[in-house]
Amino acid sequence: MSLKVIAGQITYIERLYIYHYVPGAHALWISLDSWEPPESPLEFLRGEGRQLSVEEIVKRALKYSTKTLVFDGPLPYEVAEELLRRGFRVAVRYDAPLELPKGASLLMQTSSPEDLRAQLKAYDDVHLEVYPTNLEALEEAPKDLPVHLFSWPDYLKVEKMGFYYVYNHTQPYREDTKCPRCGTPNAVRENDTLLGWDGPRCRRCGFRLHYHAEETPEVPRVIREWLSWRFSVPVL
């Protein structure tokens, strides 16, 4: 079992916009080469991917003390399944349909109500977060679907629509997670960094927010230092 990898970097999950995943965790972020066929001239433009075994990826993640993996690109189902089986948290960011096993997370573009309906159905067992290219896509969406935006006017509109987890990743940034029931800030973020997190329960009203962890995993001191002044550190 192997993957064609362009690059692998250590970074904070906050910088990858998957907010309900594991706040404050550092992750091995892997860009996959998805071009087919591999001889395509386009491959050249993307850089040269290398074939890496799942073993090699696991070894590298453990070397940097992380159980959190985020893939950009179409991660094959069986690789995701194997990594989950080994106790890793697996998230994927991609913009076309792909099959993922139960327990994985997916950050995906969505463009219309039909598109989103199909995604919600296809990813019933998967934790889904979306970035809509068109706000109409959200018309019938469940209010607890995390929505990521890159426009302040859109952010205001989506908040007004009653969504619980809405984020704006451009000026003025709004990247905190608030309790959907009482509005108390639960995870506070600035500049793509987690400043503080109360854990999965609201400290004021006890509401349980849908994160994927009970507490922030320990980040080794050396990695904290690297990431305090760099966006990411290439390790693959």
Ligand SMILES: [Zn+2]
């Ligand atoms: Zn609350």
